Amino acid sequence: MPEAGKTRVLMVAEKPSLAESLSKLLAPGGHYETHRRTTPVHEWTGPFRSDPDAKFRFTSVTGHVYTMDFTSEYNSWAIEPQLLFSGNVRKMESNPKMKLTQHLANEAKNVDVLILWLDCDREGENICFEVIGNCKPFMNKPAQILRAKFSAITAEEVRRAMHNLGTPNENEAKAVDARQELDLKVGVAFTRFQTRFFQGKYGNLDSTVISYGPCQTPTLSFCVERHDRIQSFQPEPFWAIAATIQKDNQPVPLAWDRERIFDRQVAHLFLNSIESKNATVLSVETKKKSRQRPHALNTVELLKHCSSGLGISPSESMSIAERLYTQGYISYPRTETSRYPESFDLKSVLQEQSKQANWGQYCDELLQNGFQRPTGGTDVGDHPPITPMRVADEGELYGDTWRIYDFIARTFIGSISSNLQYASTTAKIAIGDERFECKGSQTVAPGFSAVMHWLKTPDEPIPEFTKGETLPIVSLTLREGKTSPPDYLTEAELIGLMEQNGIGTDASIPTHINNICQRNYVNVNGGARRLVPTNLGIVLIHGYQKIDPELSLPTMRSDMEQQLNLIASGKAPQKEVLQYFLDMFESKFAYFVKHVESMDELFEATFSTLAASGKPLSKCGKCKRYMKYIALKPNRLHCPTCDETYSLPMNGNIKLYRELRCPLDDFELVLYSTGSKGTGFPICPYCYNHPPFEDIKKGMGCNHCLHPTCAHSMVRNAICPCPESEQEVDPCQGRLILDATSAPRWKLSCNECNIVSTFLDTIKHVNIVKDEICEDCGTVILKAEFRENQNKQPVIGCVMCDEEMEALLATRFARKSVRRKHHGKRRRRKWVDPKVRKLYADMR
DNA sequence: GCAAGGTC
Numbered sequence: 001m002p003e004a005g006k007t008r009v010l011m012v013a014e015k016p017s018l019a020e021s022l023s024k025l026l027a028p029g030g031h032y033e034t035h036r037r038t039t040p041v042h043e044w045t046g047p048f049r050s051d052p053d054a055k056f057r058f059t060s061v062t063g064h065v066y067t068m069d070f071t072s073e074y075n076s077w078a079i080e081p082q083l084l085f086s087g088n089v090r091k092m093e094s095n096p097k098m099k100l101t102q103h104l105a106n107e108a109k110n111v112d113v114l115i116l117w118l119d120c121d122r123e124g125e126n127i128c129f130e131v132i133g134n135c136k137p138f139m140n141k142p143a144q145i146l147r148a149k150f151s152a153i154t155a156e157e158v159r160r161a162m163h164n165l166g167t168p169n170e171n172e173a174k175a176v177d178a179r180q181e182l183d184l185k186v187g188v189a190f191t192r193f194q195t196r197f198f199q200g201k202y203g204n205l206d207s208t209v210i211s212y213g214p215c216q217t218p219t220l221s222f223c224v225e226r227h228d229r230i231q232s233f234q235p236e237p238f239w240a241i242a243a244t245i246q247k248d249n250q251p252v253p254l255a256w257d258r259e260r261i262f263d264r265q266v267a268h269l270f271l272n273s274i275e276s277k278n279a280t281v282l283s284v285e286t287k288k289k290s291r292q293r294p295h296a297l298n299t300v301e302l303l304k305h306c307s308s309g310l311g312i313s314p315s316e317s318m319s320i321a322e323r324l325y326t327q328g329y330i331s332y333p334r335t336e337t338s339r340y341p342e343s344f345d346l347k348s349v350l351q352e353q354s355k356q357a358n359w360g361q362y363c364d365e366l367l368q369n370g371f372q373r374p375t376g377g378t379d380v381g382d383h384p385p386i387t388p389m390r391v392a393d394e395g396e397l398y399g400d401t402w403r404i405y406d407f408i409a410r411t412f413i414g415s416i417s418s419n420l421q422y423a424s425t426t427a428k429i430a431i432g433d434e435r436f437e438c439k440g441s442q443t444v445a446p447g448f449s450a451v452m453h454w455l456k457t458p459d460e461p462i463p464e465f466t467k468g469e470t471l472p473i474v475s476l477t478l479r480e481g482k483t484s485p486p487d488y489l490t491e492a493e494l495i496g497l498m499e500q501n502g503i504g505t506d507a508s509i510p511t512h513i514n515n516i517c518q519r520n521y522v523n524v525n526g527g528a529r530r531l532v533p534t535n536l537g538i539v540l541i542h543g544y545q546k547i548d549p550e551l552s553l554p555t556m557r558s559d560m561e562q563q564l565n566l567i568a569s570g571k572a573p574q575k576e577v578l579q580y581f582l583d584m585f586e587s588k589f590a591y592f593v594k595h596v597e598s599m600d601e602l603f604e605a606t607f608s609t610l611a612a613s614g615k616p617l618s619k620c621g622k623c624k625r626y627m628k629y630i631a632l633k634p635n636r637l638h639c640p641t642c643d644e645t646y647s648l649p650m651n652g653n654i655k656l657y658r659e660l661r662c663p664l665d666d667f668e669l670v671l672y673s674t675g676s677k678g679t680g681f682p683i684c685p686y687c688y689n690h691p692p693f694e695d696i697k698k699g700m701g702c703n704h705c706l707h708p709t710c711a712h713s714m715v716r717n718a719i720c721p722c723p724e725s726e727q728e729v730d731p732c733q734g735r736l737i738l739d740a741t742s743a744p745r746w747k748l749s750c751n752e753c754n755i756v757s758t759f760l761d762t763i764k765h766v767n768i769v770k771d772e773i774c775e776d777c778g779t780v781i782l783k784a785e786f787r788e789n790q791n792k793q794p795v796i797g798c799v800m801c802d803e804e805m806e807a808l809l810a811t812r813f814a815r816k817s818v819r820r821k822h823h824g825k826r827r828r829r830k831w832v833d834p835k836v837r838k839l840y841a842d843m844r
Numbered sequence: 845g846c847a848a849g850g851t852c
Binding site: 014015016061062063064065067075077094095098119123124126127176180182183184185186192195209211212215334504507508511512515647 | 847849851
């Protein structure tokens with residue numbers, strides 16, 4: 001038995017917010033002390049088992065500590081994708097900068113008991129073992145490791161969990177490990193193969209990668225399936241009797257009971273059978289009906305409304321919701337739960353909202369007249385439904401942030417309002433032997449729709465008919481119509497389909513949708529946000545359907561999950577299930593590779609080859625003929641004569657650079673620029689793909705080149721290390737380059753980070769003064785010449801130390817800190833890379 | 845340049 005006050009307990013939650021709310025519920029009187037560390041640590045003293053004064057510490061991780069990846073040798077695109085299925089994988093820290101593993105180790109020191117409060121789902125169970133791995137080695141021996149199982153964040157539930165501590169379930173964690181490895185291997189193998197195969201052949205695919213994934217591909221498949229239905233739709237003509245009668249001197253259109261007939265002659269028969277010149281009211285009935293108030297809001301419902309009602313994309317909606325959450329306006333926004341626990345304090349949420357200018361009065365009335373508990377919905381036990389926590393007024397939040405807050409607050413208030421009540425009136429009317437009806441409705445009590453205005457139903461008044469009355473017919477005709485095709489899927493419908501088919505989770509659905517948009521497989525059209533697949537999206541899905549339909553089937557994900565359940569429930573060993581799937585997907589992959597021609601036939605019919613794409617731009621150094629620039633993603637130059645492709649950087653402009661040639665390979669230089677405020681530099685297409693010097697990586701422009709004499713090299717244009725090299729955290733390793741490419745607007749820009757400063761537009765020319773280096777800081781001396789109309793003498797000096805020179809830059813570099821540190825004395829600076837210094841010195 | 849899952 002431990003001595004009183006000796007037991008040390010560490011508890012860990014999945015995110016900081018839960019560590020805090022659980023601490024509030026667990027610490028005696030809700031009193032604890034918080035220490036701000038990597039993630040906050042809450043501490044208190046309280047009873048634990050036989051120790052009345054145990055020392056508690058509650059901290060958290062931020063989701064998964066690790067992410068799975070291949071070992072470095074498999075991370076090269078040069079490796080045969082087939083080999084990835086048996087490739088080595090490892091777990092790497094998800095966010096190494098955060099140093100979470102160190103944090104866990106620190107907090108676990110001298111701890112006797114570790115209690116895991118991770119989310120109670122499979123991923124949470126997996127994170128348990130990530131936490132254990134980091135804590136156990138530092139804990140007192142023997143280490144006690146316990147798992148809290150909770151299904152709601154309420155006082156009783158949390159207390160109950162604390163008294164029923166169990167052990168973490170390793171099988172569930174192993175099922176997740178298997179899923180991670182499968183997703184990685186299958187996704188990466190197919191993606192690399194497809195990308196290389198199709199990008200190597202076609203010039204107008206307009207996508208950086210031709211990706212495949214067990215969630216993104218079925219997501220795309222839903223959109224293509226709807227497209228196919230629209231394409232194959234055959235409109236059918238139909239006919240209907242259109243009758244209008246007269247009541248109270250007003251024409252009243254009626255609806256035919258048979259609705260429509262697909263045979264013209266039969267429809268005519270019905271029309272001709274009517275001999276009566278009048279209509280007779282057979283019955284009039286008014287029924288009281290009600291529409292139920294909405295249940296509490298979960299993530300998927302939020303995303304659906306944001307898309308269809310507010311026109312905001314799921315990923316944008318989630319990032320706004322997260323911001324609202326971290327600022328305290330709403331509760332945790334990722335939840336499947338749509339039902340409040342019994343103990344949830346609805347009243348204080350309502351009281352808070354009663355301070356609001358737009359709907360506060362409505363809340364007051366609810367408080368006075370009594371509000372309802374929401375009905376329906378399910379409590380999955382993850383987090384409470386999305387709830388407004390802090391009142392906000394319009395103007396305090398802006399634009400879409402306000403619109404989403406407005407929706408969340410109104411939905412909460414609506415969910416505890418009374419139901420909408422309305423009266424529905426139906427008059428049944430006979431014309432000859434045919435039956436018609438006239439329907440109307442009227443709101444009796446608006447209920448929730450008073451605050452959820454978008455759910456208001458407009459009144460549809462109809463005249464007051466009396467049973468048995470006879471009314472004149474205004475017109476009686478046969479109306480011809482055509483059936484119309486379905487429309488493209490709305491984003492909200494797609495979210496619904498993904499949820500139903502178990503593709504993605506509430507947290508990942510926005511990412512998958514975003515993915516298929518970014519990769520240019522679908523476009524989002526119009527305010528209704530309908531998803532229209534592109535040619536690329538269509539040929540991909542049709543290709544899978546030709547080769548192996550299972551690859552894009554929406555059931556694929558859930559089938560796999562079912563097998564993984566066997567691991568989770570301990571019915572099958574992880575190794576066997578994983579190997580079974582790896583073998584299966586490896587053979588599916590081999591089959592796909594062997595039959596990729598079937599998919600390629602579709603590509604051939606839709607896209608143009610590399611040789612037929614692009615516009616002539618720069619000349620090839622080998623054959624001296626024009627290469628063609630492909631401006632679509634991925635940007636590249638293709639030499640049709642040599643049949644070589646040279647990739648180029650994206651997200652910027654590419655132009656020919658004054659027909660200058662690289663002295664190393666004779667390729668014509670191109671100029672890359674990212675707008676007037678961004679960086680720009682020349683690129684030799686050949687060097688960019690085949691680095692000419694050992695120390696230079698692939699994908700670098702002339703602003704990294706070590707060529708000692710070429711006028712465009714880094715060696716000739718670098719003036720000093722990047723000012724950001726003085727940052728304590730993550731110092732920039734780059735160099736400040738004098739950039740002449742945007743002349744007459746001269747710039748200094750870093751060749752690694754995004755630091756750029758422009759010379760004033762009164763400056764006509766800037767050049768490096770040969771053989772001169774600032775004595776104080778080692779920076780190369782520049783000479784800046786003014787435009788003629790300025791009538792000023794050129795300025796010669798150091799951009800870092802000389803006030804006069806500094807003043808010529810639109811934004812000065814942060815040198816003040818250096819001056820302050822050294823009490824006005826300038827610090828001596830050295831080149832970051834002595835090799836460059838030597839080259840530079842040699843050159844002079 | 846790759847997947848999907850957590851979360852910030």
